[in-house]
Amino acid sequence: MQFTETELKGVWLIEPTPTIDDRGSFTRVFCEKEMADCGLATRFVQHSRSHSVRKGTLRGLHFQEQPYTEVKLVSCVRGAVFDVVVDLRPNSPTRNRWLGFELTPANMKQVYIPEGFAHGLQTLTDDAEVSYMISQFYTPHAAKGVRYNDPVFSINWPLMPTAMSDRDKSWPLLRKLVH
């Protein structure tokens, strides 16, 4: 597995490296030791999946408030998605900056998202399925969001959104959240 820290400190791109033979391949997609060696969290208490029917479906931007903040390890197991992380850490030099990653089952890329980030995604195909390893239990009263099209972030979503939850359409802008 190849671990690369991105320009947003604490966000890592993890790229498994398949061993290929004439039967097919074998690929390690999680290793506690390799993660710990990079200083990453290794304890995940929930593994969840979302399935989106339509290309262009947008989910996010989500996070859980303290003391229920989460680390997420995100990958795409069907279709393709554009995965987005936004730095909301108050004292971060990269505060409010975002990064996007194209995730597919073929590239097997995983995004490691530390605490203090919001997360969202847009599907690039119909029938896209995303896997989330999450370090905290789902806590509905702490589950919050910020608006996907907040100009403070200026995220270049690849498509016009074709499906979103009402909740995601109405999350506050960051400046309202801060107050």
Ligand SMILES: Cc1cn([C@H]2C[C@H](O)[C@@H](COP(=O)(O)OP(=O)(O)O[C@H]3O[C@@H](C)C(=O)[C@@H](O)[C@H]3O)O2)c(=O)[nH]c1=O
């Ligand atoms: C997130 C979540 C939701 N739920 C329930 C609540 C609700 O009834 C239903 C759908 O929830 P949501 O609309 O919040 O699902 P969704 O919009 O897909 O939420 C997900 O979005 C992406 C961007 C993430 O980062 C994930 O961590 C998660 O927040 O599932 C759980 O039971 N456990 C969970 O961990």
